[in-house]
Structures are given as structure tokens and as C-alpha cells.
Amino acid sequence: MKSPRFRFVCTSVLLLILSLSQAPLYAQLGFIPHAERRALLPTNPAETGFVEQPDLRLSVRTEGLLGSMQDYSVTAAVPGLGFSVLGTGTTHDAVTELRFSSGASGRVFSSGIGFTTYRGEGAAAYGNSLSSGFVVRGSNYASAGFTGTISLAGSGMEGVGDLAIRPFGTPLLTLRGDYALDSEHEDLLSGDWSAGVQIEPLPGIRFSGAYASDGGVSAGIHVSAGRIGTGYAVEQAGPTDNGDPLSSVWSLNLGAYDRTVFDTVLAQPTRFLELRVPGPVSERGVALFDQSPNMRDLVQAITEAALDPTVGGIVLNARGAIPGQSRAMELAEHLNRFRASGKQVVLFLETAGMDALYLVAASDHVYMDPYGSVFMPGFFANTTYLADLLAEAGIGAEEFRYETYKSGFETFVRSEMSDAEREQRDSYVGHYYESLMSVLVLSGRITEENFGRLIDFAPAVPAATLQEHGLVDSLGRYPDVDDVLQEIAGGSVTRTGPAGLVPRNTPRDDRWEAPARIGVVFAIGEVLPDSGMNTRALAQTLRSMREDSSIEAVLIRVESPGGSILASELLASEVRRTADVKPVIVSMGGLAASGGYWISMYADTIFAEPLTLTGSIGVIGGWFSDEGISRRLFLETDGIQRGRSADLFGGATLPLVGLELPGRGLTTEEREEFLRQTEAYYEDFLERVADARDLDTERVHDIAQGRIWTGPEALEHGLVDRIGTFTDALEHVVEAAGVRPGRRVELVTGPALPVFAIPDPSALLFGAQRRQSLTQTQPDALASYLDVTLRMNGQPLVMVPFELMKWYTRGSQYRY
Known part of the structure; x- marks a missing residue:
């Protein structure tokens, strides 16, 4: 669904086009037209949407090669916002244009809106104006845009269309053209146009040339040194211009990093990355x-x-x-x-x-x-x-x-x-x-x-x-x-x-094509529905990625000791549905066993690391009860019962710790029913593994029985498909999605990161290796294990032993 701002900008542009077609052709514009400003400032506010780093640009136009200043411009921009000053004219008729712009870009579309006002001796001929525009870049070979401007003080209007073509799909050669039509032109064919070419033989070294409909020509060069760049262009005015026919435009860029020959072809490896x-x-x-x-x-x-x-x-x-x-x-x-x-x-x-x-x-x-x-x-x-x-x-x-x-x-x-x-x-x-x-x-x-x-x-x-x-x-x-x-x-x-x-700073304008989108889901922690891994929310994340047609494949990073059967199946079912629609790859971390394997098994390809511990295909359960602790603490309980086993879930609440233990153990019939359910869940687990991994059920039974396997052993038994790191799995999912080599890839990650971490008071008091966030608490292994087993007393679980969790997580923890 498109954002309200997106719809607003598109509607504004449409209204401007409709208004322009009905505007009186004799109306005074009330703003500086595109043809007079193209050498100094861009007209389209949507360009602001492409800004990635804070940037400052200074430009000056002089008479002849080194004559007196005619015009100047200053542009300051940060991602999404821009401000520019354009000064033009002589002292007695000087005009200063102030423009504020805002833009936002998506995968192939950038839109923006701008407001312009004028100051100075000659400002009486101008008024405030509003402009909006868009740029579409659907491939590496073409970029198209449109800008509409309307005077708020009169009936002046202007529409500017621009087109750029890269025959080779790279900045090596760019062909550009634009056409501007305003309310002072007599008909649709009498607008101002220009055509030009830009050649970038080496990174950051650009040669350009252009020809305008009034007969003017220009040629220039721009050299980037990274966060500073300078340019020079010479302009020959057309025969209709009454001023000096020759002028120069000097420019200086500061701030935003630009690709440069000094960091590529001429680079020297004199830096060490410090981690x-x-x-x-x-x-x-x-x-x-x-x-x-x-x-x-x-x-x-x-x-x-x-x-x-x-x-x-x-x-x-x-x-x-x-x-x-x-x-x-x-x-x-x-x-x-x-x-x-x-x-x-x-x-x-x-x-x-x-x-x-x-x-x-x-x-x-x-x-x-x-x-x-x-x-x-x-x-x-x-x-x-x-x-x-x-x-x-x-x-x-x-x-x-x-x-x-x-x-x-x-x-x-x-x-x-x-x-x-x-x-x-x-x-x-x-x-x-x-x-x-x-x-x-x-x-x-x-x-x-x-x-x-x-x-x-x-x-x-x-x-x-x-x-x-x-x-x-x-x-x-x-x-x-x-x-x-x-x-x-x-x-x-x-x-x-x-x-x-x-690579982290180089601008992305060397490729116009929208990046391929790959979903990455981090399934970290105990497999529980509303805490730990929070599989209910993860299932929704995966469902959204499945329904998003722009996401071409999904990679799931699994690091988990397991948890509850319900929580495991909540996520596993979404993995299976997603794998029916687009490629799904699982990358196992150091521990992805029991419930951690359950949520992984339906992926198209499973990667395990050499030190991954996985498998543990089995179901356990247990029952804790009060066998005298309440008497030793002088606790008494009394209650009213309806149902033969209702008292199983009622007992004394232990003071201070808030732990409630059932008041009795299981009867023979109750124990047999719990055992039957455990066996049924285990058989279901086996059948699901056999179906997901295309293995015989008897074969799965032989390698299951709760046995923990290392990554290489799991590969030998057919439980995983490859040995490799997260990066190996990421490269594989990009290939499985059919992404063309050389195309950029955008990773769409989930779930959302916690806002920030704050120390757990127990860590300050006792030195415990714990941390918590505004959205998620990450307790230590013992607390997690006891919490799960006691809260799910009597229920079948798919978890590894506590000591394995503690042994594995020592020094790393299950943390985001």
C-alpha cells in the first residue's frame, strides 16, 4: 500500500499537469524558469530523496573565464531535506531565490516537494512558488523525471520532463535531455530543451557537454577526491542572449563521499581496519x-x-x-x-x-x-x-x-x-x-x-x-x-x-536498478510463542515476507535450544507455506536442536556450521509436585474441586519465589496418559522430519531418539544439506532467488531490533551475564530452563538439556 505522502505528491503532479494544459499562455511566470537555472541548481525536488549523506555544494558563474560574478548558488542537503540559495542579477536588480525541498525515495521511485521564495531589489517581479516532482529509475539503463512548478502569486506554471540513458548500464556514458514548457510559451512545441552527454572514464572523473535549444553550448569537467570535489564548465551563450556570450561555472562539493580514482585505481593500501x-x-x-x-x-x-x-x-x-x-x-x-x-x-x-x-x-x-x-x-x-x-x-x-x-x-x-x-x-x-x-x-x-x-x-x-x-x-x-x-x-x-x-560510503548512483530484496529472519532464543524467540510474532514476520512480492527469497538464522511444541509448529507451518511460494534457506548457528530443528526442517536448504549442534529429535516431559516441601515450610492449603484431576494444578505457593507446585503426584492413569501424549508427539515429530527431509520414517527413527549431532554428522545423516556460515547461506539464497550477478541486494530483516539495552539489576548486584531491553528480556540459561519447565509442567517439550544450554551459551548467551 502506498503512503499518503506518495499519493499526495502524485496527485499534486497530476493537478499541475492538468492546470498547465489550461493555463493562459501569456501569463507572467513569477519564478526563475528551468532554462536559466539548470547549470547551477537542479529543478526537481525529488533529487533530495536520493541524498544519502550530508552534502554542501557551491557554484559560481562568472563572465568570461575569470571575470566578474554573474550568478551563484549554495545547496545544503541531508537525507530527505534540502535548502538552496540562488543569487542572480546585478546590484540594482539582484534577486536571491530561497528554496526548501523535501524528498523520499523507494526502490524505483523518488518523489519530492519544494517551496520557493524570493528576496532582493528585483524580487518584485517574482512571488512564492510551489513545485513537486518525481524520478523513476527502473533499470540501470534509464532514468526519467518530471517537475511541475506553480506560482502562488499569479498564474505562472512550468513543467519540466527529463530523461537520462546509460547505454552500458554504468556511469561510463550517460546521455541526458530535458524539455521545459511554461505558461509563456505559445504552444506545446515551443518549449526550451537541452541535450547532453557525460563520460566517466575513471571513478570520479567526469567530462560533460550540452547543447540547448537557444543555441548555447557548454563543456565541463568534474574531479572527485572523495569528500571534496571540484568542477569547471565553460558556457557559450546562444545568439538570442544579449549578455557576454562566454561564461564559466566553478563548483565545489564538500561532505558527501563520492567515488574517486584516488580510492580505486590509484589507491594505496595504507589503512588498517580496526575492530x-x-x-x-x-x-x-x-x-x-x-x-x-x-x-x-x-x-x-x-x-x-x-x-x-x-x-x-x-x-x-x-x-x-x-x-x-x-x-x-x-x-x-x-x-x-x-x-x-x-x-x-x-x-x-x-x-x-x-x-x-x-x-x-x-x-x-x-x-x-x-x-x-x-x-x-x-x-x-x-x-x-x-x-x-x-x-x-x-x-x-x-x-x-x-x-x-x-x-x-x-x-x-x-x-x-x-x-x-x-x-x-x-x-x-x-x-x-x-x-x-x-x-x-x-x-x-x-x-x-x-x-x-x-x-x-x-x-x-x-x-x-x-x-x-x-x-x-x-x-x-x-x-x-x-x-x-x-x-x-x-x-x-x-x-x-x-x-x-x-564500500560503505560510495554513493549508489552508479546503479539505477532497484536492488533485489531478500528477507532475513533471526530466530534466536527459546522456542516459545510469546517470549524468548516469540514465534507468534516471527510467524507474522515470515507471513508478511511471503506476501510481499518484492521479497524474492527468505533466509532464516536459527540459534535455539528448542522449547514448546506449539511454538515450534506455529513458526514451522509458516516456513513450510513460504517455501511453497519462494526459496527459503536456513542458516543454523552454534545450537539449533530439538524445537530449533523443528522450525528449520521445512526449508529448501539447511546450512549448518562445522560446530553446530543440532538434531535432538525427540520429546520430553515431566511433572513436579509437592512431596513435603509445604509441610516443612508450615504451609497449608485447602480448596474445592470439580473434576477428577482438577487438584493437579492447585497447591501451595512458596513464599518469596512465587512458585506454585501441584499438591500431589500423578496417579497411574494420569501418568499413562501423559506418556501416551509424549509418545504421540514423538511419532508426529518423526513423521514431519521424514516428510520435510524426504527420508524413510524408520531411517529417521534410527537417527532421532533425541540424539544430538554435530553439523558434519547431521549432513551425513541427511538432516542438513550443506556445511557453511551465515554468509555462505546468504550467497546461496541470492542465487536461489535468481538474482543476476552484479545486482545489488537489499536485506529486509526481522524481527525489529530492541530499541536499546539496559543493565539487568541482577547483573549489577551479582555480576550475572544478563541484559534486557525495552521489548525483550534475555535471562540466563538456568532461569530460562526452569521457567519453561515449571510453567509448562506436564506438557511435552522439544528442548535440549539445561546443561548443554549453559555449556554452549557460556560467554555468548542467546542475545540479539
Whole structure:
């Protein structure tokens, strides 16, 4: 649906055209016509909609080559808003035009409206005027626009149409023309027109020439140096002009970045991109006031730096980095791609965990504080068993379980690890160990033997020992890192942040075609309908993307330990419907298991990372009840009952914590019914996986049973399709959408980011790794797990064990 402003501008233009066709041809205009201003200022206010950065332009027209000033203009613009001053005439008849404009652009259409007023000795011949216009750019080869202007002090009107053609679809050659007709022209064929050409043989170097209907000709050159540009044009007036036939137009641009030969063809890689990873790394971050690093921004900066010819390397300040294993490996993969472009990576460390060793393997030079250390004791996955504690406290716990490996309730009903749980934990802990060791060995920094020695050396390995084993190259403090960079680069270097990268600042006018739109949905957190991942809202987001014909494909990023069956199916059904309409690709993060797999399985293609933990196809359930805790707290309950099992959901409310436990355990009949429902949901899960993945049900049963698989194992069993990062999945979804190589891509993301993050009071008091936002709270793993299991007491769940959530999320958390 078009916005009211869009409809208003279009209606205004239509009314202007209709009014122009009926205007008296002898009427005085009351404003400066387009033919007299085209060399100094654009007429169409819709041009304001294309402004991307604050910009200032100064232009002066002089007599001859270096004569006295005839006219001048000053234009200041920010995205969507513009203000210009045009001064013309001699002292006794000087006129100053003031114009305010506003514009907004969409994918192929920009519209704008402007208001003009006049000041000065000669302003009596002019009055206020209103203009509106639009520009349409539907392809790389053509751009068309129209501007209508009407005098508010009289009956003067003007309409201007313009057309630009790029035969090659690039700025190399642009052919331009315009036609202006106002109320002083005798008929439709007596308007003023001009035709011209612009050639841009090198980025930012532009040659232009034009011929006007009055016989005037012009030729000019413009050279951009990035955020400053200058131009010169010489004009030869037509035979009807009574003034000096020769004039010059000098121009200066300041502010907005323009492509330039100095940052492309003549660029020298003398800059290092500086990235900071001082702590936990989230998936997306929040909208405002968020200084913490997130994966998507880091990856985008690394990708853009590889394309920036002025950047020779990256300095990664990871002084307290806690990215988590999976995110560290993804970050290292992109650093290696950056190095493959012939550039270097310098890593700085102070204190770090084992996940930072992935970054070490992807760095050309590791620079470490001499008093720093890396905590590398190895990998350990344990479980705290609460059965004895709960029994002693007077809380009963029962488990509903059919699958061998679905161990989510073991922590509540056992006092030691089951054989099946020990088997699967040994598998993925071994995979994490082997993965890190192989990455370091392949990087050439260490041998398998020395890696084992360092693991067994001490829990924290000091910097000097790491240097002895080749994991660190030099020691020093970060303020001295420039000395290291200059030594590596062999000369003077400067550091820049992501905001200074050339690809991030280059204007998009080199391609007129509307970008292809790809939807990206972030499914992060526990799979719950109205909290955690909030699948009810996510389903609506996905539904909107399916119904939006401009979105050509959808990528879903899944990072989740699972949750409720209802919430899982709410989102999975929308994934399935969307996949029937357009390509849907899933990119799994470090953990996408149980309910996290349920919401993924209907995608056309599933990407898992090498360290992804997925699968856990199974259903668990349990029942907590009051088995004496109320008596020990001297609590008494009484009530009235209708229904045989009504008292199951009534019991004593524990003071302070607000926890209400059922007053009794399950009867045999009730227990059998819960078990039957759990089995039915499990069979349904199996059948859905078989259908979604085109597998035999018996085969699915063999690889299900609640078993957790690593990414490569899941690929072997047919649960995922490819091993790759989020970027690999994004490249695949663009290809699946049929986007032509070289066409720009716009990512339409959802859900909306939280506004900003504020500290949780518990974090200030107890140092807990938690944060919350105005729209979403992200509690720690234990709080989340207990909240879900107790709130859904007796209901079947599709979740991984709590300890796996805690082990995986340590240092990264399920955060946006």
C-alpha cells in the first residue's frame, strides 16, 4: 500500500499537469524558469530523496573565464531535506531565490516537494512558488523525471520532463535531455530543451557537454577526491542572449563521499581496519546505544574491508573476547577469506578463552600483552543432578521419556549421567577438541603434540609460554600497536573504523536498478510463542515476507535450544507455506536442536556450521509436585474441586519465589496418559522430519531418539544439506532467488531490533551475564530452563538439556 505522502505528491503532479494544459499562455511566470537555472541548481525536488549523506555544494558563474560574478548558488542537503540559495542579477536588480525541498525515495521511485521564495531589489517581479516532482529509475539503463512548478502569486506554471540513458548500464556514458514548457510559451512545441552527454572514464572523473535549444553550448569537467570535489564548465551563450556570450561555472562539493580514482585505481593500501571485540559477541545487537560487538556487523565490516583498495589489513582488538566456539570459528572463516584477498590480519590479546584460538589461527601476526594469558584447560561438559536435593527438599519430579538420548529431564530425576548421555556428550566434546586442534595445526602455528602439551600445561597459559609455542608472535601493549602495523606494512599506516570504509560510503548512483530484496529472519532464543524467540510474532514476520512480492527469497538464522511444541509448529507451518511460494534457506548457528530443528526442517536448504549442534529429535516431559516441601515450610492449603484431576494444578505457593507446585503426584492413569501424549508427539515429530527431509520414517527413527549431532554428522545423516556460515547461506539464497550477478541486494530483516539495552539489576548486584531491553528480556540459561519447565509442567517439550544450554551459551548467551 502506498503512503499518503506518495499519493499526495502524485496527485499534486497530476493537478499541475492538468492546470498547465489550461493555463493562459501569456501569463507572467513569477519564478526563475528551468532554462536559466539548470547549470547551477537542479529543478526537481525529488533529487533530495536520493541524498544519502550530508552534502554542501557551491557554484559560481562568472563572465568570461575569470571575470566578474554573474550568478551563484549554495545547496545544503541531508537525507530527505534540502535548502538552496540562488543569487542572480546585478546590484540594482539582484534577486536571491530561497528554496526548501523535501524528498523520499523507494526502490524505483523518488518523489519530492519544494517551496520557493524570493528576496532582493528585483524580487518584485517574482512571488512564492510551489513545485513537486518525481524520478523513476527502473533499470540501470534509464532514468526519467518530471517537475511541475506553480506560482502562488499569479498564474505562472512550468513543467519540466527529463530523461537520462546509460547505454552500458554504468556511469561510463550517460546521455541526458530535458524539455521545459511554461505558461509563456505559445504552444506545446515551443518549449526550451537541452541535450547532453557525460563520460566517466575513471571513478570520479567526469567530462560533460550540452547543447540547448537557444543555441548555447557548454563543456565541463568534474574531479572527485572523495569528500571534496571540484568542477569547471565553460558556457557559450546562444545568439538570442544579449549578455557576454562566454561564461564559466566553478563548483565545489564538500561532505558527501563520492567515488574517486584516488580510492580505486590509484589507491594505496595504507589503512588498517580496526575492530574491537572486548567481550561477549551477540548475533545482531540492538538499535540504539549498543557498543557491544555483534556478528553481523563484524562480518559485514570484514567483507567490506576486503573490497576496499585503501585497506591493507585488519587489526582485531580482542582483549577480552568471549565470542563462543561457533561464532569464533565463523569469525575466523571470514578473516581467512580476507587474508585470501592478499591482506593481513593482526590480532591483539590480553586475556582470552580457548575460543580465541580460532582467531589466532586466522591471524598473520598475534600481538599480546606480556601479562596476558589464555585460559585453555580443554573442554568439559558436566551436569548438576538435582534428584537428591529435590527429594530432600520435598519436591517430587517424574520424567516422561521414550527416546534413548532425550536427556533433558535427567538433571531432575537422576544423580549421575546415563550411559546414553555420556555417549553423546563424549562425541560432541571430542568434536570440539578435534576441531580446534586441527584448525591450529593446519594454520602451521602448532603441532598436535605441542597442542596437547599446552592443554595439559596449566589452566591459564601465560603470554610468554604461548610465544614460545608459536601461538603469539610479539608482546606489548595495545597503545603501541601502530609500531607493529608499520613494521608489517613496511611504512606509515593509519587506522580506520568500519564507518570509514570506501564500500560503505560510495554513493549508489552508479546503479539505477532497484536492488533485489531478500528477507532475513533471526530466530534466536527459546522456542516459545510469546517470549524468548516469540514465534507468534516471527510467524507474522515470515507471513508478511511471503506476501510481499518484492521479497524474492527468505533466509532464516536459527540459534535455539528448542522449547514448546506449539511454538515450534506455529513458526514451522509458516516456513513450510513460504517455501511453497519462494526459496527459503536456513542458516543454523552454534545450537539449533530439538524445537530449533523443528522450525528449520521445512526449508529448501539447511546450512549448518562445522560446530553446530543440532538434531535432538525427540520429546520430553515431566511433572513436579509437592512431596513435603509445604509441610516443612508450615504451609497449608485447602480448596474445592470439580473434576477428577482438577487438584493437579492447585497447591501451595512458596513464599518469596512465587512458585506454585501441584499438591500431589500423578496417579497411574494420569501418568499413562501423559506418556501416551509424549509418545504421540514423538511419532508426529518423526513423521514431519521424514516428510520435510524426504527420508524413510524408520531411517529417521534410527537417527532421532533425541540424539544430538554435530553439523558434519547431521549432513551425513541427511538432516542438513550443506556445511557453511551465515554468509555462505546468504550467497546461496541470492542465487536461489535468481538474482543476476552484479545486482545489488537489499536485506529486509526481522524481527525489529530492541530499541536499546539496559543493565539487568541482577547483573549489577551479582555480576550475572544478563541484559534486557525495552521489548525483550534475555535471562540466563538456568532461569530460562526452569521457567519453561515449571510453567509448562506436564506438557511435552522439544528442548535440549539445561546443561548443554549453559555449556554452549557460556560467554555468548542467546542475545540479539
